[in-house]
Amino acid sequence: MEQLRLAVIAGDGIGPEVTTEARKAIRAAVDGVEVVETEYALGAAHYLESGEILEDATIDALRSHDAILLGAVGGDPSDPRLAGGIIERGLLLKLRFAFDHHVNLRPTKLHPKVQSPLREPGDIDFVVVREGTEGPYVGNGGAIRVGTPHEVANETSVNTAFGVERVVRFAFDLAEQRSKRVTLVHKTNVLVHAGGLWRRTVDAVAAEHPDVAVDYLHIDAATIFLVDRPSRFDVIVTDNLFGDIITDLAGAVGGGIGMAASGNLDPSGAHPSMFEPVHGSAPDIAGTGAADPTAAILSAALLLEHTGQAEAAERIRAAVDADVDARGDARRTTSEVGDAIAERIRASKEHA
Amino acid sequence: MEQLRLAVIAGDGIGPEVTTEARKAIRAAVDGVEVVETEYALGAAHYLESGEILEDATIDALRSHDAILLGAVGGDPSDPRLAGGIIERGLLLKLRFAFDHHVNLRPTKLHPKVQSPLREPGDIDFVVVREGTEGPYVGNGGAIRVGTPHEVANETSVNTAFGVERVVRFAFDLAEQRSKRVTLVHKTNVLVHAGGLWRRTVDAVAAEHPDVAVDYLHIDAATIFLVDRPSRFDVIVTDNLFGDIITDLAGAVGGGIGMAASGNLDPSGAHPSMFEPVHGSAPDIAGTGAADPTAAILSAALLLEHTGQAEAAERIRAAVDADVDARGDARRTTSEVGDAIAERIRASKEHA
Ligand SMILES: CC(C)[C@H](C(=O)O)[C@@H](O)C(=O)O
Ligand SMILES: CC(C)[C@H](C(=O)O)[C@@H](O)C(=O)O
Numbered sequence: 001m002e003q004l005r006l007a008v009i010a011g012d013g014i015g016p017e018v019t020t021e022a023r024k025a026i027r028a029a030v031d032g033v034e035v036v037e038t039e040y041a042l043g044a045a046h047y048l049e050s051g052e053i054l055e056d057a058t059i060d061a062l063r064s065h066d067a068i069l070l071g072a073v074g075g076d077p078s079d080p081r082l083a084g085g086i087i088e089r090g091l092l093l094k095l096r097f098a099f100d101h102h103v104n105l106r107p108t109k110l111h112p113k114v115q116s117p118l119r120e121p122g123d124i125d126f127v128v129v130r131e132g133t134e135g136p137y138v139g140n141g142g143a144i145r146v147g148t149p150h151e152v153a154n155e156t157s158v159n160t161a162f163g164v165e166r167v168v169r170f171a172f173d174l175a176e177q178r179s180k181r182v183t184l185v186h187k188t189n190v191l192v193h194a195g196g197l198w199r200r201t202v203d204a205v206a207a208e209h210p211d212v213a214v215d216y217l218h219i220d221a222a223t224i225f226l227v228d229r230p231s232r233f234d235v236i237v238t239d240n241l242f243g244d245i246i247t248d249l250a251g252a253v254g255g256g257i258g259m260a261a262s263g264n265l266d267p268s269g270a271h272p273s274m275f276e277p278v279h280g281s282a283p284d285i286a287g288t289g290a291a292d293p294t295a296a297i298l299s300a301a302l303l304l305e306h307t308g309q310a311e312a313a314e315r316i317r318a319a320v321d322a323d324v325d326a327r328g329d330a331r332r333t334t335s336e337v338g339d340a341i342a343e344r345i346r347a348s349k350e351h352a
Numbered sequence: 353m354e355q356l357r358l359a360v361i362a363g364d365g366i367g368p369e370v371t372t373e374a375r376k377a378i379r380a381a382v383d384g385v386e387v388v389e390t391e392y393a394l395g396a397a398h399y400l401e402s403g404e405i406l407e408d409a410t411i412d413a414l415r416s417h418d419a420i421l422l423g424a425v426g427g428d429p430s431d432p433r434l435a436g437g438i439i440e441r442g443l444l445l446k447l448r449f450a451f452d453h454h455v456n457l458r459p460t461k462l463h464p465k466v467q468s469p470l471r472e473p474g475d476i477d478f479v480v481v482r483e484g485t486e487g488p489y490v491g492n493g494g495a496i497r498v499g500t501p502h503e504v505a506n507e508t509s510v511n512t513a514f515g516v517e518r519v520v521r522f523a524f525d526l527a528e529q530r531s532k533r534v535t536l537v538h539k540t541n542v543l544v545h546a547g548g549l550w551r552r553t554v555d556a557v558a559a560e561h562p563d564v565a566v567d568y569l570h571i572d573a574a575t576i577f578l579v580d581r582p583s584r585f586d587v588i589v590t591d592n593l594f595g596d597i598i599t600d601l602a603g604a605v606g607g608g609i610g611m612a613a614s615g616n617l618d619p620s621g622a623h624p625s626m627f628e629p630v631h632g633s634a635p636d637i638a639g640t641g642a643a644d645p646t647a648a649i650l651s652a653a654l655l656l657e658h659t660g661q662a663e664a665a666e667r668i669r670a671a672v673d674a675d676v677d678a679r680g681d682a683r684r685t686t687s688e689v690g691d692a693i694a695e696r697i698r699a700s701k702e703h704a
Pocket of ligand 2: 189190220440441444445596630
């Protein structure tokens with residue numbers, strides 16, 4: 001039987017709880033595939049216990065898997081031992097860079113039964129293709145005279161033709177399978193060098209896709225459209241930092257961050273891709289059963305889609321849709337939601 | 353009689369139309385002050401005609417005024433002669449830098465009669481204190497091998513203790529006069545050097561203001577709160593780029609960019625401060641009378657407040673409130689709105 005070798009990084013806070021439900025969904029959804037799951041104890045708690053954030057040997061071990069399922073990492077934000085994003089950078093960003101996750105894929109789709117904070121949300125159904133290995137995330141910053149009145153702290157955003165072109169191509173290919181509209185989001189009127197590279201790249205790739213409509217929005221204007229008329233978007237392509245910002249906003253207007261899934265992809269397949277909910281570890285609600293596992297479960301669907309299990313992915317999505325449709329006012333725990341979705345997945349397989 | 357020497361840069365698109373109404377409001381509102389207005393023909397249209405974006409001699413002339421009222425600058429975004437933000441950077445940003453406008457003040461207040469795109473907006477009343485002379489706006493970028501597959505384009509954000517401290521102090525002083533809450537917005541888990549400087553500076557200034565409650569949000573999380581619970585904010589302090597992004601979003605949730613005013617302040621008074629609506633030149637609706645002059649008129653109120661005419665500023669704000677209260681469904685032209693507000697200002701002076 002074919003194997004799907006999964007690495008699971010459950011992480012911190014609500015990470016383990018939502019990952020448990022995502023794993024149930026995967027096991028329920030696959031057909032004729034043996035799912036081999038290997039747990040990796042990583043995250044803030046693991047670091048505080050063991051001193052390890054992410055060893056090279058662990059990266060090598062992760063490399064041997066078909067995909068990585070990640071819950072959430074990050075501890076108490078006020079803990080000085082975790083200051084400066086040491087876990088986020090040393091674990092999450094390190095994996096994205098080590099595994100060349102240059103496409104950070106973040107779909108937003110407002111389910112008709114889910115209430116958006118917007119008065120008139122309209123038909124929200126778009127995907128953000130966020131670059132994942134460049135921009136201000138490269139860690140090329142530094143400071144002098146730290147802690148003195150003469151401190152200077154710089155951060156450099158690095159952007160390459162190689163890095164921009166591949167993600168722009170991905171966005172156009174995706175648009176070809178959707179409503180054939182690509183919006184570039186940047187700040188070309190201020191960040192002229194990076195902006196020029198992005199614009200010229202989009203223009204060049206657009207010329208190869210005459211059937212795809214292309215437009216451009218400054219990042220500030222894009223946030224306005226995301227609340228005033230989010231239905232205008234189909235595929236948004238943007239840099240690492242702008243993508244970080246608008247996908248949280250998109251998650252919020254698209255029915256809440258409890259529904260927002262993401263994939264960190266190396267579409268070349270050279271490295272395992274990594275799938276995670278957009279939300280964080282939410283230490284304040286950890287252990288209470290209040291976490292919504294839907295974003296993690298939808299991330300599992302992305303995982304299956306990108307490891308060649310399109311039908312299994314579709315089963316998960318249909319089950320989530322049905323679960324949302326059937327939602328009443330009663331609060332359900334994390335595992336109640338996960339069990340209900342897994343049950344629907346199994347039922348759909350039997351009736352197929 | 354005391355003089356108020358105003359420089360007026362009406363600019364492009366709807367700039368001249370909304371500025372005309374803001375000037376009416378100023379003239380109606382002042383008392384015992386002679387308003388001397390000098391028009392400066394600057395902007396995209398002026399550049400295309402004359403080749404001038406902003407000469408040193410013009411900067412020197414502007415320097416002699418008490419304040420600058422700006423409409424909007426920027427032409428047809430698809431005009432290749434205006435590509436790369438040449439007007440925005442050569443005029444708007446150049447003035448902000450030349451006149452050390454380090455406090456970019458952007459209040460958001462949702463009027464009860466104005467419909468927010470949010471379903472449950474709550475009580476939206478906060479001010480963003482955006483740094484105006486540092487960050488990724490400094491123009492310290494560059495590129496090599498431009499136009500080749502090996503292009504590398506960098507943008508450097510520059511942040512100094514001097515620059516951060518003064519704007520953080522301004523934010524805390526402002527919070528002391530308001531609800532005594534300051535939220536720092538940054539991305540300290542990724543931009544660790546700049547983020548560290550901002551955090552340490554906020555911590556240090558906070559220690560001098562024990563009565564002010566301080567919290568921190570990553571920029572991505574801040575966009576979620578701006579749609580999910582904007583009432584949580586009082587004073588937000590943030591860097592130039594993050595401030596650009598969240599003030600457009602704030603304008604949108606706070607009743608639309610047609611209401612959003614801003615001041616580019618040099619609080620030391622060494623240089624004239626500059627006041628402008630947050631919206632752009634909107635060339636698509638220029639000349640149609642469809643532009644809402646309210647943001648420009650509220651910017652005029654900020655101008656008067658910052659040039660020692662607090663009562664006149666209050667008259668304008670009260671008149672705008674009353675105008676919004678009285679709004680029906682009928683569309684009014686730009687000048688009808690401006691005339692109605694000016695009339696209310698005059699009436700309030702007579703009845704005082
Ligand atoms: C945790 C943080 C470093 C991360 C990011 O900024 O990319 C997160 O916000 C995300 O969007 O996945
Ligand atoms: C026009 C542009 C350069 C400017 C900025 O980014 O500051 C504008 O968006 C603003 O917010 O005033």
